Amino acid sequence: MIACLPASGRRRAGILCAMTEDAPGPHRPGRPGLVEVAARAGVSIKTASRALNGEGYVAHETRQRVQQAADELGYRANGMARELRLGGNTSTLIGMLGGDLGNPFYSKLASGLEREVRFRGLQLVTVNTDEDTRSEQRLTDALLERRVRALVVASTLPSHEHLAAEHRHGIPFVFVDRPPVGLSADAVLLDNRGGAHQAAAHLLELGHTRIGIVGDLSRLSTNQERVTSFGATLRAAGIADWREHLIEDAHDVDTAQRAVLDLLRRDPAPTAIFTTNNRITTGALRVLHRLPAPPALIGFDELDMGDILGVTVVTHDPENMGRQTARLLLERLDGYAGTARWVILPTRLIPRASSRRPPGTG
Amino acid sequence: MIACLPASGRRRAGILCAMTEDAPGPHRPGRPGLVEVAARAGVSIKTASRALNGEGYVAHETRQRVQQAADELGYRANGMARELRLGGNTSTLIGMLGGDLGNPFYSKLASGLEREVRFRGLQLVTVNTDEDTRSEQRLTDALLERRVRALVVASTLPSHEHLAAEHRHGIPFVFVDRPPVGLSADAVLLDNRGGAHQAAAHLLELGHTRIGIVGDLSRLSTNQERVTSFGATLRAAGIADWREHLIEDAHDVDTAQRAVLDLLRRDPAPTAIFTTNNRITTGALRVLHRLPAPPALIGFDELDMGDILGVTVVTHDPENMGRQTARLLLERLDGYAGTARWVILPTRLIPRASSRRPPGTG
DNA sequence: ACGAGTGTTGACAACGTTGACATCCGAACG
DNA sequence: CGTTCGGATGTCAACGTTGTCAACACTCGT
Numbered sequence: 001m002i003a004c005l006p007a008s009g010r011r012r013a014g015i016l017c018a019m020t021e022d023a024p025g026p027h028r029p030g031r032p033g034l035v036e037v038a039a040r041a042g043v044s045i046k047t048a049s050r051a052l053n054g055e056g057y058v059a060h061e062t063r064q065r066v067q068q069a070a071d072e073l074g075y076r077a078n079g080m081a082r083e084l085r086l087g088g089n090t091s092t093l094i095g096m097l098g099g100d101l102g103n104p105f106y107s108k109l110a111s112g113l114e115r116e117v118r119f120r121g122l123q124l125v126t127v128n129t130d131e132d133t134r135s136e137q138r139l140t141d142a143l144l145e146r147r148v149r150a151l152v153v154a155s156t157l158p159s160h161e162h163l164a165a166e167h168r169h170g171i172p173f174v175f176v177d178r179p180p181v182g183l184s185a186d187a188v189l190l191d192n193r194g195g196a197h198q199a200a201a202h203l204l205e206l207g208h209t210r211i212g213i214v215g216d217l218s219r220l221s222t223n224q225e226r227v228t229s230f231g232a233t234l235r236a237a238g239i240a241d242w243r244e245h246l247i248e249d250a251h252d253v254d255t256a257q258r259a260v261l262d263l264l265r266r267d268p269a270p271t272a273i274f275t276t277n278n279r280i281t282t283g284a285l286r287v288l289h290r291l292p293a294p295p296a297l298i299g300f301d302e303l304d305m306g307d308i309l310g311v312t313v314v315t316h317d318p319e320n321m322g323r324q325t326a327r328l329l330l331e332r333l334d335g336y337a338g339t340a341r342w343v344i345l346p347t348r349l350i351p352r353a354s355s356r357r358p359p360g361t362g
Numbered sequence: 363m364i365a366c367l368p369a370s371g372r373r374r375a376g377i378l379c380a381m382t383e384d385a386p387g388p389h390r391p392g393r394p395g396l397v398e399v400a401a402r403a404g405v406s407i408k409t410a411s412r413a414l415n416g417e418g419y420v421a422h423e424t425r426q427r428v429q430q431a432a433d434e435l436g437y438r439a440n441g442m443a444r445e446l447r448l449g450g451n452t453s454t455l456i457g458m459l460g461g462d463l464g465n466p467f468y469s470k471l472a473s474g475l476e477r478e479v480r481f482r483g484l485q486l487v488t489v490n491t492d493e494d495t496r497s498e499q500r501l502t503d504a505l506l507e508r509r510v511r512a513l514v515v516a517s518t519l520p521s522h523e524h525l526a527a528e529h530r531h532g533i534p535f536v537f538v539d540r541p542p543v544g545l546s547a548d549a550v551l552l553d554n555r556g557g558a559h560q561a562a563a564h565l566l567e568l569g570h571t572r573i574g575i576v577g578d579l580s581r582l583s584t585n586q587e588r589v590t591s592f593g594a595t596l597r598a599a600g601i602a603d604w605r606e607h608l609i610e611d612a613h614d615v616d617t618a619q620r621a622v623l624d625l626l627r628r629d630p631a632p633t634a635i636f637t638t639n640n641r642i643t644t645g646a647l648r649v650l651h652r653l654p655a656p657p658a659l660i661g662f663d664e665l666d667m668g669d670i671l672g673v674t675v676v677t678h679d680p681e682n683m684g685r686q687t688a689r690l691l692l693e694r695l696d697g698y699a700g701t702a703r704w705v706i707l708p709t710r711l712i713p714r715a716s717s718r719r720p721p722g723t724g
Numbered sequence: 725a726c727g728a729g730t731g732t733t734g735a736c737a738a739c740g741t742t743g744a745c746a747t748c749c750g751a752a753c754g
Numbered sequence: 755c756g757t758t759c760g761g762a763t764g765t766c767a768a769c770g771t772t773g774t775c776a777a778c779a780c781t782c783g784t
Contacts, residue, residue: 053742407770447770
């Protein structure tokens with residue numbers, strides 16, 4: 001505590017010293033509440049409450065005295081107590097469960113969502129599930145106990161029936177990216193099938209017939225849709241054995257990298273590769289970018305530097321997804337009680353250099 | 363809604379029925395609390411509480427009855443009430459203020475932080491300030507009213523004296539990326555000076571003498587450190603007029619793009635460019651990647667595809683920053699009450715292709 | 725048979741806030 | 755001068771939970 005002795009003339013030094021006296025500790029004397037403020041101002045606690053909340057019927061002079069007492073004490077209203085008193089549905093917390101909020105897709109989605117709800121005085125609590133079903137369960141419970149006003153879920157679970165009771169109790173759920181199963185709730189989803197179909201059609205058009213696919217965890221519905229739709233398009237074009245060049249469960253960049261290497265070592269190797277999300281595309285790029293004659297590549301999800309790298313992608317707008325999610329959610333909070341609505345957002349193929357590589361001497 | 367009012371013997375039947383039909387709405391009949399559970403199980407509310415919390419001294423049979431009642435009612439403990447009862451410092455919320463949580467730097471930092479605190483049963487509330495000082499003020503207040511257990515701040519404000527009272531009241535603050543001013547609090551920072559110095563030295567070594575700098579908002583301390591340290595190194599090498607190629611306040615990608623174009627149009631144009639953060643680097647790349655003979659480039663912050671693009675960067679580890687932040691924060695929550703600690707994390711220059719471009723015929 | 729333990733349960737207060745209602749005071753009105 | 759009115763303030767209960775303490779029903783050892 002005696003620290004910071006060297007009398008340095010630097011501004012910072014002084015500051016450092018000043019604080020050493022009152023470092024935060026666990027044994028604080030309890031924050032002042034309305035009671036303390038009221039006592040100090042010499043009024044009843046109700047009057048103090050009125051004064052601080054700007055209700056009418058408080059004498060000007062009284063209000064000033066209360067305000068001053070509050071300032072001196074460092075009073076800060078206790079939001080929890082207020083919410084408790086006002087009854088459950090005044091919480092200002094919105095919960096969001098995502099697989100990995102470090103992933104640009106989720107973080108942009110969350111960011112877009114947060115920007116919208118912020119204007120309503122709502123705050124976003126985000127938690128990573130790490131795509132783990134048990135985590136998801138536990139964290140959902142924690143958020144619900146915290147009485148979040150609504151819940152945004154990018155779920156990994158195969159079913160959401162366990163949430164039915166909560167849903168009936170009036171907590172709005174909005175599922176993002178992955179649809180609810182066994183529960184009728186709002187959702188904001190991507191046109192995965194459409195996007196995957198476009199990708200396949202694009203490659204077929206360019207003459208590719210041996211196309212590798214690297215997919216994410218096979219249990220995720222998004223991945224299933226992208227893979228099966230892509231495959232269906234290939235099959236429709238007469239490529240029956242498309243599954244032979246399919247590798248799934250490449251959930252992280254390293255695994256994706258290995259999967260791509262695996263595909264390339266085959267004989268004959270695919271002349272094009274479809275990667276079903278941004279992480280996998282990244283892994284693929286790590287492998288392909290140093291090859292003299294890499295196969296064509298199409299990835300699902302836009303990449304930060306997609307245009308500069310010249311990677312053909314099936315793109316969409318995560319921030320907009322966040323905004324749409326906010327819209328559904330806020331309408332529920334505003335009283336809309338109709339049937340569940342699903343918003344399916346479009347995807348768009350952006351052809352760039354990486355798909356212009358011809359099938360070559362396959 | 364008309365259904366199931368008919369005389370059912372079950373106490374709660376009416377409510378259950380009501381729920382089965384309708385979508386979630388604002389007019390819910392109030393969630394069941396301990397009172398309802400206790401009534402249904404035929405015990406006192408204290409016994410119900412004991413049973414559900416797994417305290418000792420509850421008969422096996424009683425516990426089962428309570429549990430069943432709770433399940434049937436869809437009971438969920440009210441975390442707010444619990445925290446209120448238990449006294450202020452049991453909140454499980456950690457607040458985090460960031461400029462833009464859609465930026466990979468912040469989102470990775472937040473993700474790393476969240477992963478650490480999650481194991482302690484803590485949840486992270488993140489809010490975007492959009493680098494706006496008024497937003498930051500308001501949102502800080504909101505988080506503090508919500509009684510977050512600790513606050514992580516990437517601040518835009520020039521001073522943090524207004525937080526002193528809170529700090530004394532025992533709320534741990536951890537400043538990230540940008541240091542506290544007028545307040546002695548923990549912080550996790552980057553070695554901005556070191557990194558910028560390395561960048562400058564690297565370019566000088568390669569023979570560059572006319573170097574452009576594109577910086578972020580000039581009021582941000584991080585940017586100031588990076589710019590001034592870079593400049594100091596240039597000046598020490600005899601380049602006195604380095605400020606002539608300095609453009610600041612390029613806060614978004616578009617502005618950065620224009621700034622770079624501006625630099626390139628000069629005569630003579632700089633033979634190298636230093637960009638002080640990831641957004642600006644992105645803007646620069648958009649311009650440079652289609653030039654036949656672009657200037658050399660070094661950027662602060664790693665890029666997702668930095669290795670593939672061959673961009674020389676001054677890198678660091680945002681996720682690790684998040685972990686370090688969590689460490690300081692958790693130690694405070696565990697009772698550490700010593701002086702403020704600043705953790706300065708190292709940065710590292712990764713030379714790649716973009717800086718290997720020679721000064722040319724400058 | 726009696727006090728001491730042990731297991732089980734309940735009544736009550738309190739956390740900090742606010743809505744409902746009551747009270748008090750002075751001014752305006754008939 | 756009594757009545758009414760409205761502004762200003764206070765009292766009380768309640769939100770849902772848990773800690774404290776007391777009470778009860780047993781069993782056991784003496």
